[in-house]
Amino acid sequence: MVPQGGNTGLVAGAVPIAGPEQLILCLNRMNRVREIDPVANTIVAEAGLTLVELQNAAAGAGRFFPVSLGAEGSARIGGLISTNAGGMQVLSYGSMRAQVLGLEVVLADGRIWDGLTALPKDNTGYDLKQFFIGAEGTLGIITAACLKLYPAIAARASALAGVPTPEAALRLFQAARAAAGSGLTLCEYMEADALALGAAHVPGGALPFASPGYLLLELSTPDSAHTPDSTLEAVLASALEQGIATDAVIAQSERERLHFIAWREAISEGERAEGGAVKHDISVPLGRIPEMVAAVHRLVAQKYPDCRPNIFGHVGDGNLHINIRPPKGQSMAALAPRKAAITEGVEALAVSLGGSFSAEHGIGQFRLTGMAAHKSPVALELMRAIKHALDPANRLNPGKTIPHA
Numbered sequence: 336m337v338p339q340g341g342n343t344g345l346v347a348g349a350v351p352i353a354g355p356e357q358l359i360l361c362l363n364r365m366n367r368v369r370e371i372d373p374v375a376n377t378i379v380a381e382a383g384l385t386l387v388e389l390q391n392a393a394a395g396a397g398r399f400f401p402v403s404l405g406a407e408g409s410a411r412i413g414g415l416i417s418t419n420a421g422g423m424q425v426l427s428y429g430s431m432r433a434q435v436l437g438l439e440v441v442l443a444d445g446r447i448w449d450g451l452t453a454l455p456k457d458n459t460g461y462d463l464k465q466f467f468i469g470a471e472g473t474l475g476i477i478t479a480a481c482l483k484l485y486p487a488i489a490a491r492a493s494a495l496a497g498v499p500t501p502e503a504a505l506r507l508f509q510a511a512r513a514a515a516g517s518g519l520t521l522c523e524y525m526e527a528d529a530l531a532l533g534a535a536h537v538p539g540g541a542l543p544f545a546s547p548g549y550l551l552l553e554l555s556t557p558d559s560a561h562t563p564d565s566t567l568e569a570v571l572a573s574a575l576e577q578g579i580a581t582d583a584v585i586a587q588s589e590r591e592r593l594h595f596i597a598w599r600e601a602i603s604e605g606e607r608a609e610g611g612a613v614k615h616d617i618s619v620p621l622g623r624i625p626e627m628v629a630a631v632h633r634l635v636a637q638k639y640p641d642c643r644p645n646i647f648g649h650v651g652d653g654n655l656h657i658n659i660r661p662p663k664g665q666s667m668a669a670l671a672p673r674k675a676a677i678t679e680g681v682e683a684l685a686v687s688l689g690g691s692f693s694a695e696h697g698i699g700q701f702r703l704t705g706m707a708a709h710k711s712p713v714a715l716e717l718m719r720a721i722k723h724a725l726d727p728a729n730r731l732n733p734g735k736t737i738p739h740a
């Protein structure tokens with residue numbers, strides 16, 4: 336039984352494995368908002384609701400749901416919880432896991448676990464919902480969730496800054512966080528080639544200046560009396576003075592702000608339109624971001640000099656997408672013989688710097704090799720024990736997440 340939401344996952348978690356007959360269980364028609372509680376600031380949504388529909392339902396109640404990602408028109412609550420999705424505002428609000436207060440889950444034996452509590456405090460033994468969050472449908476089928484809502488955003492200030500190096504990007508991030516605290520709600524790093532791919536894919540508006548790298552910053556607040564514009568201006572002025580930023584533009588309208596975000600979100604589509612890439616989703620401790628970026632460029636220059644790195648991501652979370660594009664004018668097929676070695680190299684670099692080989696996309700089928708190589712034997716043993724306890728007949732999403740489950 337393979338549960339499927341929007342099927343936007345990037346690791347083939349919702350796709351049946353080759354071999355045994357499997358049933359795809361699509362939850363898209365379970366898409367109701369069951370309840371919004373404006374006192375507790377919670378929403379109970381069914382698994383098939385899309386992320387955009389959830390965001391709109393929250394906005395309709397004068398609230399804000401903060402998880403946001405490029406596939407939000409298609410990705411669904413069950414899939415988002417089952418992958419513990421991240422996206423662009425984890426920095427301030429946390430990933431999907433941080434939003435979940437309670438779950439309703441159908442277990443492998445058909446029983447229903449009603450854990451749909453809205454209680455922020457409930458220390459009554461094991462926190463069972465955590466087993467199902469990020470489990471990629473291998474332990475149970477999520478049918479509904481109680482999620483946190485936040486005050487509506489009253490004002491935003493966004494800027495695109497040019498940064499000469501990844502070190503400078505990190506310093507600008509630190510300066511913005513020091514000034515705005517949790518009011519810094521978005522901080523995305525993009526190398527020049529990455530942003531160019533995104534911008535080429537969005538109609539209208541050219542990049543305002545050239546730079547080896549860019550940082551997209553957004554400050555936001557629910558407080559309409561104190562807009563964040565002056566904070567952002569001060570951070571950028573100081574960064575320009577210190578040479579951490581070489582250029583910057585502040586969005587002058589909501590249209591311009593959305594344009595910046597559209598460029599960032601279109602990078603993957605632009606990359607696909609230009610022939611694709613071997614994709615990676617790594618994280619490293621924040622201070623080691625520059626080392627990671629430099630090490631990837633070294634690896635590619637030494638071993639795959641004809642290939643083109645495409646590096647971008649949620650730098651404030653230490654999470655970068657390190658994609659390696661085929662040689663100019665060649666297709667992904669040309670890269671196929673080297674794909675496994677490239678992935679092994681990039682993942683090993685992240686792990687050697689104290690990082691993770693899969694930061695937000697999960698394991699599914701595509702990251703099982705990394706799981707076998709890098710997850711500790713004790714951790715794998717614990718995961719197998721949990722899988723066996725909850726799904727002894729291996730009915731739920733076989734062949735995913737745990738190698739040789």
Ligand SMILES: Cc1cc2nc3c(=O)[nH]c(=O)nc-3n(C[C@H](O)[C@H](O)[C@H](O)COP(=O)(O)OP(=O)(O)OC[C@H]3O[C@@H](n4cnc5c(N)ncnc54)[C@H](O)[C@@H]3O)c2cc1C
Binds near residue numbers: 406411415478
């Ligand atoms: C353009 C684009 C941008 C993206 N950006 C981001 C990003 O910034 N951050 C990020 O984290 N991800 C990102 N993703 C990946 C993807 O959108 C997320 O992983 C999302 O959470 C998947 O949701 P889905 O509904 O499509 O799940 P699916 O792909 O359908 O399923 C994902 C996994 O969850 C399981 N599952 C689905 N529904 C249930 C259920 N009801 N109960 C139990 N298990 C279930 C499936 O079996 C599978 O293992 C992006 C994808 C695209 C295409």
